[in-house]
Amino acid sequence: MSSSSVVSRTSRITGTRLSVGHAEDLGLDPDDGLEWVTLCDAHDTLVYSENKTQALRVNGPDFCDDCRTSARRRKATIISRTSKETGLPVTVASVASLGVEPTGGKRWLVSCDEHDTYAYTRTKQRALTTSTVEFCQQCRDLASQSPQ
Ligand SMILES: [Zn+2]
Ligand SMILES: [Zn+2]
Structure with missing residues (x-):
């Protein structure tokens, strides 16, 4: 089987x-x-x-x-970075690139790819500086376990 x-x-x-x-x-x-x-x-x-x-x-x-191509056509802005705290991949994307309406004026999204969690922010700058430990419980656990 x-x-x-x-x-x-x-x-x-x-x-x-x-x-x-x-x-x-x-x-x-x-x-x-x-x-x-x-x-x-x-x-x-x-x-x-x-x-x-x-x-x-x-x-x-x-x-x-x-x-x-389709991401570009949707004026997608997608930025990949690595979390300082956990070393895991983080994706920052404009809400427009996801084809959804901004929620409460929040046009940016930060996502923890590893744990499939995400948070919305108002500005790109904020999205780029948001750490996954701020919204992802599993990343928080990881960060508190690993020695600095
Ligand atoms: Zn495809
Ligand atoms: Zn995470």
């Missing part, structure tokens, strides 16, 4: 659906030892990763030209 490893998620950045799974479960051959695949369902493009964590982190615009 084999259980499929394939999971679906919706990229917050582009709104497109991504499938993540083991190459075998997606009917693909591993690529040079890379056995995990992120698939853009909308554009039929894919990228290989070393492990599931990495495959889950990949966003459409990271590997899919069509996703990149």
